[in-house]
Amino acid sequence: MKxxxxxxxxxxxxxxxxxxxxxxxxxxxxxxKRAQSAEQAAEAxxxxxxxxxEQGKQLTEKLQQLESENAMTMELVSAGAIDLEAAMMMTxxxxxxxEDIKDVVAQLRAEKGYLFVDRVEQAVLPRTSGVKHKRGxxxxxxxxxxxxxxxxxxxxxxxxxxxxxxxxVK
Numbered sequence: 001m002k003x004x005x006x007x008x009x010x011x012x013x014x015x016x017x018x019x020x021x022x023x024x025x026x027x028x029x030x031x032x033k034r035a036q037s038a039e040q041a042a043e044a045x046x047x048x049x050x051x052x053x054e055q056g057k058q059l060t061e062k063l064q065q066l067e068s069e070n071a072m073t074m075e076l077v078s079a080g081a082i083d084l085e086a087a088m089m090m091t092x093x094x095x096x097x098x099e100d101i102k103d104v105v106a107q108l109r110a111e112k113g114y115l116f117v118d119r120v121e122q123a124v125l126p127r128t129s130g131v132k133h134k135r136g137x138x139x140x141x142x143x144x145x146x147x148x149x150x151x152x153x154x155x156x157x158x159x160x161x162x163x164x165x166x167x168x169v170k
Contacts, residue, residue, distance in 0.1 A: 068101075075105045080117040087115045142168060 023031075072091050073084065081087040087108065094104050109116050142164050149161040 071101055072105075075101050079105050079109055081115055082117055083115055087112075090115075139168075 069088075072088060072095075076084060076087045076091065090108055090112065091101070091104055094108065095101065142161075145157070145161040145164045149157040
């Protein structure tokens with residue numbers, strides 16, 4: 001009798017194990033769809049991550065390029081470059097990875113002096129392009145404004161005289 005009890009227990013345990021393994025078909029389909037959508041989402045996120053990393057690399061390269069161009073521009077301006085674009089192109093063509101920008105600009109200044117303003121000329125800035133010179137009666141107008149300002153002492157007359165005078169003084 002013990003053997004029969006043992007066999008009946010085994011059968012009942014097998015039925016319990018099989019019962020746990022069996023899942024309704026509708027639920028199995030839902031699980032499978034959820035798993036497939038999770039896999040698709042994981043693939044999409046992986047692609048998005050790869051794209052983001054590539055964009056990050058591109059932005060880093062662009063930033064480094066802009067920083068080096070900014071440093072070149074600042075160095076060329078401080079050296080007194082007249083034609084900044086031409087000087088920039090020549091500096092870029094001469095610049096290799098290991099050289100210092102200051103050395104390249106100094107060499108360019110020595111070889112291509114016409115691209116740079118002399119230090120003496122740089123101290124005295126030229127007039128702006130907005131200033132117009134009046135020929136002929138302009139000197140008479142300046143003298144008249146000076147006499148009017150001296151005789152009246154009015155702030156408006158003095159201001160007018162200084163405004164006219166700016167056209168003649170460097």
